[in-house]
Structures are given as C-alpha cells and as structure tokens.
Amino acid sequence: MKKIAVLLSILLIFGIIACNKNWVTEQFEHFVSFKAPLSSNNVTPIYVRYKPDGVVNYQLPVIVSGTTNNENDLQVQVGVDSDTLKAFNDANFQNRKDLYYKELTSQYFTIPNTVAIPKGINASTMNISFSLKDIDLVDKWILPLTIKPSHDYTPNPRRNYSKALLRIIPFNDYSGVYSGTALKLYLKGEENGAAIVKSEIQSYVVDESTVFFYAGAVDENKTDRRNYKVYARFNNQTKEVTLTSDNPSINFRVNQKIYYSIEDVKDAVQPYLIHRYVTINNIDYNFTDYTSVANASIDYTVRGSLIMERKINSQIPDEDQAIQW
Known part of the structure; x- marks a missing residue:
C-alpha cells in the first residue's frame, strides 16, 4: 500500500508540473x-x-x-x-x-x-x-x-x-423601490371595502430632494403613464413630504399632511452593513383615472405608508458601489 501511495504522489506531482507548462501558452484569445x-x-x-x-x-x-x-x-x-x-x-x-x-x-x-x-x-x-x-x-x-x-x-x-x-x-436619498404592501388603493367612497395593493412602488429622481411615482396602480408599463406622475418633495427641515401633480385632469388632492423618517440600523451579523429605512407615513390622496376606460372616469382614494430599504456597505467608499442595489 505504501508503494502505491508513493507512486500516486509522484504521478500527481508530474501532472501538476505538466499543467503548469500548459499555462505558459495562451489557452484563450485576447x-x-x-x-x-x-x-x-x-x-x-x-x-x-x-x-x-x-x-x-x-x-x-x-x-x-x-x-x-x-x-x-x-x-x-x-x-x-x-x-x-x-x-x-x-x-x-x-x-x-x-x-x-x-x-x-x-x-x-x-x-x-x-x-x-x-x-x-x-x-x-x-x-x-x-x-x-x-x-x-x-x-x-x-x-x-x-x-x-x-x-x-x-x-x-x-x-x-x-x-x-x-x-x-x-x-438621490429618496429614490428607489418602496414596499407597497401597506399602501391601499380604494374606489372613492368604498374606503372600507376591498383594496388593490401593489407589492412594489418604483420612485424616480426629479431633483436632489424630489422624486416622482405613478398614482395608484399605474406603472411604467402603462401607455399614458406620463399623465399620472405624482411628485414627492422631501423637506429635510420639517420632515414633511409634499405631494403634487402637474396634470389637472387627474383631479389630484392631498387630504392630510404627510411625513417621512430615515433610520439607520447596523446589521446584527455583518456590522459593516447598514440598513437604511426611508418611511413615508400618513399618505392620503385622491385622483381620477380618466383614460383606462373609454368615455368614463374612475375616482380613487390612496391611503397608507411606504417604506424603502437600502443596504449600504460602509467599507466601500464609492456611494454607487456601496449601496447593494
């Protein structure tokens, strides 16, 4: 058995040397x-x-x-x-x-x-x-x-x-994908009834303190999505979020003041990893969908909250690389 083991070791050594010689020449194109x-x-x-x-x-x-x-x-x-x-x-x-x-x-x-x-x-x-x-x-x-x-x-x-x-x-600090499970879309007047819920709400940069998202259940797959932009401006001093629309046809109206918070939490297992949560509370607005059904308008109420999580690797200096998108 010892002789067999020695022989196998010798063969392995010569095999490694042969492989190393192969590596000297190019195996793939440049x-x-x-x-x-x-x-x-x-x-x-x-x-x-x-x-x-x-x-x-x-x-x-x-x-x-x-x-x-x-x-x-x-x-x-x-x-x-x-x-x-x-x-x-x-x-x-x-x-x-x-x-x-x-x-x-x-x-x-x-x-x-x-x-x-x-x-x-x-x-x-x-x-x-x-x-x-x-x-x-x-x-x-x-x-x-x-x-x-x-x-x-x-x-x-x-x-x-x-x-x-x-x-x-x-x-910017507020753009990205928000969880939409706590944001409810109701037919206006049926706020105690069944609600439509989207799992995710995508927000897009407008400027350094403003994002936009689409009203209700509208997303980027809708042909006329441009008509349903809702702007959200974040005030860093008051922590208030101001919602507006530039399209009078959707009859956009906000029913109460909306606030946001930002919280950083260190990961329990990986302390260099920071979980940053942006939460928008007290969302309550109305809008009209005037294009989905021919010759008809549908009024909606949207209520609830949104939360976005960013995972940030504090060991990486470049911000775009540090965020785990």
Missing part, C-alpha cells in the same frame, strides 16, 4: 470586452448620484480576456451603437413603442473616443461623464456602447461582451 453584467431585463443598470449642477463620473471596466497577460499597448476604440439598441427594442417590445428604451442624448453624457490598456495590463476603465439635470425618467434611458474593430485587437465575438446597453438610473 479578446477585448466590456465588463457590463446583464440584469433580468438583459440590460446593464448603472446607478449615478443625481447632481443638478455638477458632473458625475462612472468608470466602466474594459478588459482583455485570456490566461496570459496582454502583450501590447492598446488603444481601444469605443462609440455609441444606436443600431444595437434599435434591434433590442424591436426584438423585445415589437409594436409597444411606448415601452422602448430611449437612447440617451449627447447633452447628458460625454465619453472618450479611446480607452488605453497598457502592455502587461489586462483591464482598464472607461470614464463616462454624466450631467443629468432635468432628465425625465418617464422614459427609460439607455446608453448603447460598442467596441470598434481594429487591427491591433479583436472585440469579443459575443455580442453581450463587445457591446453594452447601459440603463441609466440616477438616484
């Missing part, structure tokens, strides 16, 4: 790719802090694949790829053009023409500068990027690596 992981919607969400009068930079990784180091000084050419976004919209939404992702216009971003990857280095970053003042998030904005071919390198042949569909999501 393709150039974006590092842009896809969400369930097959786009890449990127979160940027909303700054009304300033530029926010986002670093998009650009990598060289392979088991050995990059052997050349590369100048990777990048550009906007409108055709890929058009093909994506056509394939996913067909005739529902109201659901199409909209290409981010040049007034909102700046990108370099090339990204340098030095010899011996396998990754770099592409600096994208965003200036998102007055952007309307009723539209779903995408920045479509591509790695252009060159005689110095080969873009990754897989589309999701050589191209990136970046879904731009600005955030």
